[in-house]
Amino acid sequence: MNRFLLPLGVFIVLVVFLWIGLTLNPREVPSPLINKIAPTFRLPQLQDSAKTIGPEDLRGKVWLLNVWASWCVTCRQEHPLLVEMGRQNLVPIYGLNYKDNRDDGLALLRNSGDPYVLSAYDREGNVGIDWGVYGVPETFVIDKSGLIRHKFIGALTPELIQNKLIPLIKELNGA
């Protein structure tokens, strides 16, 4: 009897580890920028290249930075959700149009609605790299003092918005 106990124990430990491994998502690399000051930039706006936008302009309010592009299929899936959020006026959403063609980006907003207060136009994707973007869409939550408080990698879902994003925004607005 005893001789089976050891292999069984090893087996159970292995199963537990593999089980935990299955529930992890290797795609989600925790960002080191959480609770750090948002990397600064100054970019032309998507709609009006003569005007610029940077995180400093938004000090004092809680806002979202949604990284998107017209070529990004998941962004298009996410888009109606953002439009809905914009309509509800939950939080100002700013866009970072990432490595996109200006006309394509504008066309998407024209056809599917524009949830953004403004979109910054990051043609080369350098600001994206600065913010540690590696898989669009990504959504950053920035607080009143300009700290990044959370980062959603991949598309937002109704569940994420309901259970995570809205409570977080309420908390940040209250503080």
Place this chain on the structure above:
Amino acid sequence: MHSKFLFVLVLLLVMPLAHADQAVITKDDPVLEKRVMTLSEHLRCLVCQNQTIADSNAELAVDLKNQVREKLRQGQTEQEILDYMVKRYGEFVLFKPLVKSTTWLLWFGPLLLLLLGLGVLIVILRQRRKLMQQAPTLSADEHARAASMLSGNGGEGHS
């Protein structure tokens, strides 16, 4: 029909050239390029996580390589660039994990398993040797019987 086929053929022929176009920019300074590639081998591509950005042709990897090249050109040191990447993407971006308390198990785990295996082996060998020593020795009579059985005289037969 025939011309369509020809057209596709020509397209296929031209395809490698489209790629060659990218490499041209990088060839103007072989020394810098070598540094870019060496450093790139230390950075993980976050899109295709088991590749370095040197190996990967994913768009992000190309961008990061450009970023590395740009920073080297500006005179930043290798360490400064690695620090920059870690600050943006986290330590996971380093292809070779740092040796620190949270990665000790990763680095020394295999050694630990080896030692464990050796320990188990030694214990088993010791036990076996003890068993051998305790094995009952045969008396002279038993020896004789065993010898006759082995020589094929049919040890059981004559009794």
